[in-house]
Every structure is written in C-alpha cells, then in structure tokens.
Amino acid sequence: MLDLDTDLPDRDTLITHLALARSPRVGTVTFRRLIATYGSTAQALAALPEHAARGGMKGYRPVDMAAVEREVAMAADVGAVPLLLDQAGYPERLRQLPDAPMLIWMRGSMPDHDRGATAMVGARNASALGLRMARTLAAELGELGHVVVSGLARGIDTAAHEAALETGTIAVMAGGIDTIYPPQNLDLAERIAAQGALLTEAPPGLAPMAKHFPRRNRIISGLSDSIVLVEAAERSGSLITARMALEQGREVLAVPGHPFDARAAGCNRLIREGAGLVRSASDVVEALAMPSPMGISEEQLVWAPEPPSDGVGDALAALLSPTPVAEDELIRQIDRPAGQVMAALMDMELSGAIARHPGGMITLA
C-alpha cells in the first residue's frame, strides 16, 4: 500500500518524469530504455534530441515544460497524487507490463490487493440478470479479500464497483482524473475516491474518447490477476479487453449464458476458446490457484545500456513495413546484438520512423 508521506515523489522528480513521459513518441519501452541508459530522467530528457537525430529526425523537441507544470497543477487541484513507473507505490502487477503506464494520476488510495485483484468487465447495456450477477460476484469477491477493478462505465462496471465499495474497488478511467465519465457516475466516482482508488494515465482535462478505451482497458487487466467477463455480446469491446488480458498472461474467465441470449454470445465464445467458466467467486479463486500458462519475463523489462551502432537502422528500415512485425522477430533477423537492435529501434521510435503496438509489434510509421 502506498504511504503518501514517504512514497510520493518530490516535485523535481515528478516534473522531469512527467516531461520525459509526455515527450513526443516516448512510449514505455523507450522510457525504460532511456532510464536504463542514462540513469536519471533529467539526463534522459536531455538526450532525446540526439537519439531522434540518430533515428533520422532533425529538430526533435521534448515536451513544453509549461504544459508539464500545468498538468501537475491541475492534478493537485483535484487532490490527485502521481504514481511513477520506476518508484515505490506503483502497482507491482501493472509494472510488469511492457506497456505499463509511465505515470498514473490517482485519487483515493490503492486498496490492499495482496489476496487478489479481479477485473470485472461487461456490457454497458447489461440485462437485469447480468447486473445481478455482477453485483453478486463483486460482493463475493470482496468477501474473499479480492479488490474489484473496473472501468466506471454504465452497466456491469457500475454494478461491480458499487457492490465492492466497502471491500475495495479500483476504477480506471479513460479520460483525465478530473473528467468523470459518464456524468451519472459522478457520485459513484466520489465514493470510490473516498473508499478506494480512482485512477488514469491520461492528463487532467482530457475528455475520454472511444479511441482511449482499449489503452485504458489494458490498465484494468494489468492491475488484476484475473478478468471476468460478465455479459458481453459478439464483437463487443469487452471481448477485445479479454483478448488483451490473455496476452498479458492474465487468467481470463467468463460467465456463461444461454445461447439464445445474444448478450451472452461473447462470453460463450470466450469459454469455447478456453476461458474459464465462472458461476461464482469461488470459480475465480479456483482458477487463480492453477499456475498461469503465460507470463512476462523480467528480461523483457530490463535492459543494460548499449552503445549506438551503425548500419542497424538501415537494416531495420529494410525489414519494416506498415504490416506489424514482432520486435523479437526483428532481433532474430538482424545479425547484431539484441541490445543494438533495441537501441536503434528506440532512436527510430523517437524520430517518428516507427510506431509500437500492443504485444511488442512494430510498424513503419
């Protein structure tokens, strides 16, 4: 649990961390590599233009420091505290993700989730049965000591948060910490901030848009050790979240429904594809007792600094296209040390030559 007196970063640390995180084209992979290379955010920030130039771009400009100051002030105005990727207090499960948020704004305090954290996702236009199931499951999970993580949306999310308020719940938002959506959940959000945690990686003031949800959803599953789909139609966003959770190595579970009920179609499809079938909280606990088939190794997260190298960028440019290729695949195909390839990729990312996608995929931008 975060100790607000000792674990909060000092202002300078926060400002440079945020500046690096908000600088153009700095994603988590690059952020980590820069910190590993330079040892401090301040030095990494200073080195950005040089890397971008090496990747082929002249005139790279880090973030506007006035914007950084503004973000910090706006967050402070609503009483939000920052959790920094490389600092104490940052949620450990989330930190394991290759694309973990570099910074999180939080209101409230992180509930103790040593006993487990379960994400609950599902339809916004849930049925009465679905809502009842979400409430029952969230309450049962809470009794078993699990924190319930969800997205503050209407329907399943709202039911899950409400039933877990007393025992511990975390709402992950797609917009800014000061921008509650949907508006009818303003009161629920306040209660979550008072009794649990309300958090987001977005800067204050950002209104949530559809395109933000997939990235938000990776935080919901990233904070959790299992994710339960309560009611979800075919081709629903919840299904995408479930697949992403699977890639994160999370235990993916779903509540079944009758095949004639279209609102169960997504859940039933997931179960057919191997997701665990959930009837009650004890099924969630049982699933967690089994070893997870996937997991992200430490090596993917920590790098030693590597000297710049010539020619790797050209070789990479030849291999890359708008079709996503895995970073691992690139490293295999180029006959140079992996660290050199990764360093060159960082330079290319900063210069805007390439873009990174979930699952370690890379495209030519």
Place this chain on the structure above:
Amino acid sequence: MLDLDTDLPDRDTLITHLALARSPRVGTVTFRRLIATYGSTAQALAALPEHAARGGMKGYRPVDMAAVEREVAMAADVGAVPLLLDQAGYPERLRQLPDAPMLIWMRGSMPDHDRGATAMVGARNASALGLRMARTLAAELGELGHVVVSGLARGIDTAAHEAALETGTIAVMAGGIDTIYPPQNLDLAERIAAQGALLTEAPPGLAPMAKHFPRRNRIISGLSDSIVLVEAAERSGSLITARMALEQGREVLAVPGHPFDARAAGCNRLIREGAGLVRSASDVVEALAMPSPMGISEEQLVWAPEPPSDGVGDALAALLSPTPVAEDELIRQIDRPAGQVMAALMDMELSGAIARHPGGMITLA
C-alpha cells in the same frame, strides 16, 4: 443399413444366441470370450456349466429354453427384429463398446448415420427455453445429416426426437420393445418406429425401472459419436450419462446457461470440466472434426482362446474385494499371462464369485 432380407439371423442362430446372452451371469465380456473360445454359440452354451464349476460353483444352469422361445415370440408379435452382437446389421459404433448389448430388439429400421449420430439428453422437467433449444439443435443436426439419438423420455428427449423425425432419429428404451414409457409418448414411439428406429436390449414385457436407466444410457451414447447435454441440473441422471459417454470415448458437449438458472448447473459444470460448449449444431460438427482424445482399442474386444490354468482363481480371489478394481490392474498384479487371468475371471463371473461393472471394474460378489 440393415438389409432385413439377408441380414436377419435364422431362427436357430437367434435362439442359441439369445440363450447364451440370457444365461445367468453371462455379460458381454464373457459372451465374447466364450464365442472366441468355442467358435459357436451352441458350443459355448454347452460349456457354461463346466466353466461355472471351475469358478467354484456346482449345478450352474443355463437359461430356460422355454423363456427364450417366449421372448422371441413376444418380440415377433410387435414386429421387432433382433440385432445380434456378432452379426451384420449390428450398429458398428455400439459394437466397439466392451459392454455392448449382446442382443438388441428393434422396431423400424436404423437410419443411415454415416454422417454422424448425436445423442441428445437432458432434463425431463425442461424449461421452455431448454425445449426450444432441443428442437432447434435436433432440427439443425438433422439438416446436417446427423441422426439424433435419445431416450424417449419427457422433456428434452421428446423435443429432440420430434424435431428429428423427418431426418432420422433413434429412441433407445430402458424397458421391453413392447413397453412404451412414458405412456404419453405412445404416439411418438409409433412415429419413430415408422420413420426411424425404436430399440432396447431388454426382453419384451420388461417394465422400465430406475435401475435400468444407466445401462440404457450407455446404449444412447454408444450409438453416437457425440453427446449433447441440453439442460441438466446438478446431480442429474444426464450428468451420469455424460460421464459414461466420456469413458466410452465419445465427444461430450453441453449447452451453457446462466449460473442463476439451476437447470443449467449440470451443463455448466461439465463445460468447466472440459466438455465442449454448444451454441448450435455447427459447434457439434466442429467438435467432431477434432480427433477424440480417448478411444477403445481393438485389443480390448478380441481374445484368442486360452487354456485353463490352475492357481489363478485363488490369486484373483485374494486380490478382489467389494471395492471395484480394474481388470487391467488385476492382470498387472498377477504374474501370469493376461489370457489366463481373463479366462479365470470368466469362470468366476459365471460362478457368481465376481461381478463386472462399467469401465472394466470388477468386485467380489
């Protein structure tokens, strides 16, 4: 498909086959072993008392021949024809079972089931949703060329048979071929006999009792390559049928339901345990396209004759108890050729010293 002109056994063959099959303590394992040893039912029948004596029983008497004649006459009265285990026209899938019925009485004619035969089982007190699912699924399966096999019971069975009447359905009864149960399905039974097949291993005149159903159910799944549980509560008979089908190496599938619906609890449990989730007939077809994980090898079904051996019976008696032990386990534990152990077990079965149970389990009687 059975050709009634050429495939029906002559009267003598039928009488001796039936006499052997109905003799006390002759099960399928013993029946097959006797035929393999003696080459004909008549000689096997004559040898029964000798084997029983060797197993420790004096005065074994084969079946009363008058009762056999009576059974044949009663079956003929209702137009039933016999299918004999070792003769053409006996369903091939069923023949593969270690405990395949030695004789089946059939009315109607076996629908062509080269494209697949699917057993459908479920609750007698099914919900409207369950009945609709059974009808939809049976009709879809029929359109895909599958025969629908069920048990003529109320509820799911009735709905499945009715929806598959035109395309092909088989009703397996627990009582005699002349004893339709439940009485409200008399008309349905006649239509099945006219358009499909009505069959049973029971002798005519036998009223079905609860204890007959598990044995009947092994024929339902034995005739089929997959079995679909449509609606089944916890601790229902359908669940037992499903487990038995799994032991037979059949593809076991279930239609899910919402966890709040108690009538789906058995289905959901099966799916949790690995049964395929069925939303429509195409899910059944897809499951069949995968290789089945289990199967019964030919070796379990065919034996070469083996000379009688001393001492094996005593060794077996020492190992056996009222707790079931697998035949394989006994063979492993006794340091003698497998054929000798099996021959001794046959003698002990005929003498009443042991009893055989599903899955090759044996107990001291």
